[in-house]
Amino acid sequence: MAAAAHRYACQSCGATAPKWSGRCEACGEWNTIVEEVPREAAPKGLGRGAGRKIELVAIQQAGPEPARIVTRIGELDRVFGGGLVEGSTILVAGDPGIGKSTLLLQAAAALARDGRTCVYVSGEESAEQVRLRARRLGLGDAPVLFAAATSVRDVLATLDSSDRPDAVVVDSIQTMYVDSLDSAPGSVAQVRASAHELIRFAKRRGAVLLLVGHVTKDGQIAGPRVLEHMVDTVLYFEGERSHQFRILRAVKNRFGATDEIGVFEMTDSGLNEVPNPSALFLGERDRDASGAAVFAGVEGSRPVLVEIQALVAPSSLATPRRAVVGSDSARLAMVMAVLDARCGLALGGNDVYLNVAGGLRISEPAADLAVAAALVSSLTGTPVPANTVVFGEVGLSGEVRQVGQADMRLKEAAKLGFAKALIPRRKSSGKSAGATPLEVAEVDRLSDLVDRLGGDRGRGA
Numbered sequence: 247m248a249a250a251a252h253r254y255a256c257q258s259c260g261a262t263a264p265k266w267s268g269r270c271e272a273c274g275e276w277n278t279i280v281e282e283v284p285r286e287a288a289p290k291g292l293g294r295g296a297g298r299k300i301e302l303v304a305i306q307q308a309g310p311e312p313a314r315i316v317t318r319i320g321e322l323d324r325v326f327g328g329g330l331v332e333g334s335t336i337l338v339a340g341d342p343g344i345g346k347s348t349l350l351l352q353a354a355a356a357l358a359r360d361g362r363t364c365v366y367v368s369g370e371e372s373a374e375q376v377r378l379r380a381r382r383l384g385l386g387d388a389p390v391l392f393a394a395a396t397s398v399r400d401v402l403a404t405l406d407s408s409d410r411p412d413a414v415v416v417d418s419i420q421t422m423y424v425d426s427l428d429s430a431p432g433s434v435a436q437v438r439a440s441a442h443e444l445i446r447f448a449k450r451r452g453a454v455l456l457l458v459g460h461v462t463k464d465g466q467i468a469g470p471r472v473l474e475h476m477v478d479t480v481l482y483f484e485g486e487r488s489h490q491f492r493i494l495r496a497v498k499n500r501f502g503a504t505d506e507i508g509v510f511e512m513t514d515s516g517l518n519e520v521p522n523p524s525a526l527f528l529g530e531r532d533r534d535a536s537g538a539a540v541f542a543g544v545e546g547s548r549p550v551l552v553e554i555q556a557l558v559a560p561s562s563l564a565t566p567r568r569a570v571v572g573s574d575s576a577r578l579a580m581v582m583a584v585l586d587a588r589c590g591l592a593l594g595g596n597d598v599y600l601n602v603a604g605g606l607r608i609s610e611p612a613a614d615l616a617v618a619a620a621l622v623s624s625l626t627g628t629p630v631p632a633n634t635v636v637f638g639e640v641g642l643s644g645e646v647r648q649v650g651q652a653d654m655r656l657k658e659a660a661k662l663g664f665a666k667a668l669i670p671r672r673k674s675s676g677k678s679a680g681a682t683p684l685e686v687a688e689v690d691r692l693s694d695l696v697d698r699l700g701g702d703r704g705r706g707a
């Protein structure tokens with residue numbers, strides 16, 4: 247019995263094993279297995295044979311649409327899927343220092359000012375520190391209730407002894423611990439158990455639970471990916487520390503669209519909403535430079551224009567350098583291979599750098615054509631015509647494919663003063679080019695784009 251109590255858990259994927267080993271069998275990570283020793287007594291309420299009869303309810307009569315609690319911070323509410331849903335749990339993950347505490351304090355203050363009961367529990371900062379921060383953010387008057395605590399038992403006892411809070415912020419889940427486990431706060435077992443208890447509370451009382459989670463260097467929510475499965479919504483708060491832009495991205499949402507983004511700007515007085523991110527991302531653009539193309543993208547439900555920059559330069563290395571910021575290196579490699587094999591552009595001997603300006607991350611295949619345009623433009627020294635937006639997916643045989651929401655992309659471009667668009671050929675569904683407010687050039691094949699950008703020079707040489 248005592249021997250069976252020992253078990254070993256992987257700190258990376260959460261898998262458990264009966265004995266220690268250097269490498270986790272489940273995820274293949276090295277040195278991540280740690281012993282977990284449960285206390286003698288089983289956790290309260292788990293007695294054998296003491297199961298309680300659960301009431302079964304019919305789904306179709308489960309009531310009206312869940313009520314949404316709005317913070318009135320528009321960028322935030324949209325990422326939540328139109329507001330917070332009672333009883334749901336939201337994980338806000340991000341690098342240390344990116345602004346998670348600031349964002350959630352602002353959200354809590356907004357709710358509290360609206361007459362909601364909001365509790366902010368911090369395991370990282372003292373009441374004095376948080377009070378100072380609130381004052382600096384101009385939120386000194388917001389009636390947010392604060393507690394500095396790390397014991398989940400204490401937190402739950404406190405919350406249960408008072409009226410139902412509308413929202414509870416726990417900053418961060420890595421600092422919380424349940425005393426029935428011996429492992430240290432921040433370990434998989436503790437994070438999982440703490441989150442489990444807190445989520446149970448939220449469901450039981452119908453409160454919104456907002457958990458802060460730190461991310462490790464390789465971009466995972468510290469240690470346990472398991473948290474992602476337990477919560478209703480996972481939001482990543484991203485951005486370059488050196489940029490003032492911050493992007494809140496929904497990667498999972500049971501109550502809204504994923505891939506929705508909210509854009510904020512970090513200022514001296516906290517995070518400000520950026521309702522028109524395209525204008526911001528294009529703000530510092532050099533219109534006549536070669537090696538840049540404006541991509542008309544769609545993030546969630548919203549069009550976003552960004553500049554894609556490329557630098558192609560002869561390499562002195564045996565294996566030329568490829569560096570990508572803000573995009574996917576596999577897609578860059580594919581676009582380069584198609585330019586090489588289908589358009590005769592020899593990029594192989596060059597160092598290639600690709601950058602998405604402004605700190606945004608792009609994952610849409612629709613960016614292929616803009617990436618190609620930036621590459622060709624850099625190679626030939628011909629700027630992509632000013633006031634032109636580009637989008638389209640590139641296929642392996644060199645064809646340019648249609649992408650979704652073309653009209654939305656074109657409309658956003660027109661709104662921002664763009665006059666031309668390079669896009670995939672549209673199906674002749676009677677939609678005339680005159681229907682869009684832009685001058686549209688449709689390209690069938692990647693080689694058409696190369697010809698437009700003076701690709702002959704790149705080819706021959």
Ligand code: TYD
Pocket residue numbers: 340341342343344345346347348349379382383512513514515516517
């Ligand atoms: P913080 O919210 O503490 O980050 P996290 O909780 O994700 O670790 O904020 C971190 C940084 O934000 C900090 O380095 C200072 C900066 N900051 C501002 O620039 N302006 C502000 O008004 C605040 C509160 C913070």
Ligand code: MG
Pocket residue numbers: 343346347348370417
């Ligand atoms: Mg913090």
